[in-house]
Amino acid sequence: MSSDTRDRLLQGTIDAxxxxxxxGVSARTIAAAAGVxxxxxxxxxxxxxxxxxxxAMWSTEQQVAAYREPxxxxxxxxxxxxxxxxxxxxxxxxxxxxxxGQMLAGAQTNPAFAAATRDALALWTVEIERVLARVLxxxxxxxxxxxxxxxxAVAASFIGMELLAAxxxxxxxxxxxxxDQLGALLEYLDDLGPASRAAARRAVRTAVRRSVRA
Amino acid sequence: MSSDTRDRLLQGTIDAxxxxxxxGVSARTIAAAAGVxxxxxxxxxxxxxxxxxxxAMWSTEQQVAAYREPxxxxxxxxxxxxxxxxxxxxxxxxxxxxxxGQMLAGAQTNPAFAAATRDALALWTVEIERVLARVLxxxxxxxxxxxxxxxxAVAASFIGMELLAAxxxxxxxxxxxxxDQLGALLEYLDDLGPASRAAARRAVRTAVRRSVRA
DNA sequence: GTCTATAGCCGGATAGAC
DNA sequence: GTCTATCCGGCTATAGAC
Numbered sequence: 001m002s003s004d005t006r007d008r009l010l011q012g013t014i015d016a017x018x019x020x021x022x023x024g025v026s027a028r029t030i031a032a033a034a035g036v037x038x039x040x041x042x043x044x045x046x047x048x049x050x051x052x053x054x055x056a057m058w059s060t061e062q063q064v065a066a067y068r069e070p071x072x073x074x075x076x077x078x079x080x081x082x083x084x085x086x087x088x089x090x091x092x093x094x095x096x097x098x099x100x101g102q103m104l105a106g107a108q109t110n111p112a113f114a115a116a117t118r119d120a121l122a123l124w125t126v127e128i129e130r131v132l133a134r135v136l137x138x139x140x141x142x143x144x145x146x147x148x149x150x151x152x153a154v155a156a157s158f159i160g161m162e163l164l165a166a167x168x169x170x171x172x173x174x175x176x177x178x179x180d181q182l183g184a185l186l187e188y189l190d191d192l193g194p195a196s197r198a199a200a201r202r203a204v205r206t207a208v209r210r211s212v213r214a
Numbered sequence: 215m216s217s218d219t220r221d222r223l224l225q226g227t228i229d230a231x232x233x234x235x236x237x238g239v240s241a242r243t244i245a246a247a248a249g250v251x252x253x254x255x256x257x258x259x260x261x262x263x264x265x266x267x268x269x270a271m272w273s274t275e276q277q278v279a280a281y282r283e284p285x286x287x288x289x290x291x292x293x294x295x296x297x298x299x300x301x302x303x304x305x306x307x308x309x310x311x312x313x314x315g316q317m318l319a320g321a322q323t324n325p326a327f328a329a330a331t332r333d334a335l336a337l338w339t340v341e342i343e344r345v346l347a348r349v350l351x352x353x354x355x356x357x358x359x360x361x362x363x364x365x366x367a368v369a370a371s372f373i374g375m376e377l378l379a380a381x382x383x384x385x386x387x388x389x390x391x392x393x394d395q396l397g398a399l400l401e402y403l404d405d406l407g408p409a410s411r412a413a414a415r416r417a418v419r420t421a422v423r424r425s426v427r428a
Numbered sequence: 429g430t431c432t433a434t435a436g437c438c439g440g441a442t443a444g445a446c
Numbered sequence: 447g448t449c450t451a452t453c454c455g456g457c458t459a460t461a462g463a464c
Contacts, residue, residue, distance in 0.1 A: 104315075185355065
């Protein structure tokens with residue numbers, strides 16, 4: 001059946017990307033991982049590059065759907081960190097975030113990949129924006145924060161740390177601990193009284209204006 | 215002269231990595247970029263992989279040396295952000311950070327690359343640790359912060375955002391603006407009076423203990 | 429140290445049988 | 447839709463002349 005083979009190829013592409021990396025994927029390695037004939041890559045997707053682009057979107061859509069519900073339940077920065085940590089632990093073991101890292105690396109020198117990767121990444125940032133907007137709604141940051149920008153910073157940092165984890169697991173753990181501290185500091189600001197919060201708000205506003213000029 | 219050819223190959227590797235990515239580098243593309251014969255890759259470095267590992271260290275050593283002085287002059291979080299932004303702008307245009315991203319992508323499936331990339335990355339984190347320790351010395355964060363962890367988070371995020379910049383320049387700009395806001399918030403904490411700072415310190419300590427248990 | 433030449437493998441992609 | 451067979455180009459690596 002056609003749609004079955006298509007799905008096998010998409011999943012095979014993700015598996016190949018995970019085990020071989022962007023430098024090691026080929027129509028042959030993908031077909032082997034998918035358990036189908038090599039020529040079918042070209043019949044169904046035209047070229048290896050087009051298959052890679054399609055697989056990035058396909059895989060990301062599935063993952064984002066799986067985390068939509070946990071994200072919905074998040075009500076505080078602390079809970080967001082907890083979900084983020086779980087996502088990192090689970091998907092790091094499954095190797096699903098690495099796939100985006102590999103695509104991102106390939107995208108640096110391949111405009112077609114760049115478009116596909118940007119779209120796949122956008123699926124994540126949309127969700128992160130939603131959560132951040134809700135979580136920051138009551139904090140001093142919420143009124144001035146560039147939530148879309150923050151969402152992109154979170155997504156980019158996440159991928160960077162995912163790539164780091166493979167070469168330096170201890171460093172990765174330490175980095176996550178440090179980010180927890182940062183979150184704790186921000187939550188502390190939320191718990192300040194009205195006067196201090198107003199001062200914090202002013203400080204951030206001033207700093208933002210300064211950074212926009214720079 | 216031998217050392218001349220070695221250097222040409224090292225620089226050619228960086229150039230090839232920048233223009234072709236990890237998926238596109240080969241003894242042939244490297245030799246072409248270096249302007250030397252292809253067989254010299256194997257004479258001087260044994261294999262393409264060994265040349266890539268050597269080039270990652272070689273290039274990173276140069277870059278870190280170039281930023282040692284600006285880093286030395288940094289006295290506040292604000293100044294650190296300014297230097298970081300300059301580094302991002304300049305090296306993004308020159309494509310020197312992308313090289314580490316490409317190595318990191320290759321390292322996910324190649325243990326030899328992983329070791330080389332960890333070592334190259336360590337050159338950066340050592341410098342960042344030094345600056346962070348100095349900058350945070352007088353803040354509530356300084357006493358409890360996991361400075362090595364924070365340095366690794368900064369390095370990983372930097373590479374993630376560098377990779378993002380190529381596929382989404384606007385998103386990258388927005389992400390940097392958001393991080394400036396974060397820095398502004400942290401600086402605000404530094405400017406609090408002694409009573410508030412003591413409270414912030416306690417909040418962070420409690421949160422850190424909580425996150426260590428988790 | 430540097431070059432040419434080449435062995436031998438793996439890659440993308442297609443033609444054409446079924 | 448799926449398969450086999452194949453073209454052809456680029457790849458790593460080495461042998462051997464200079």
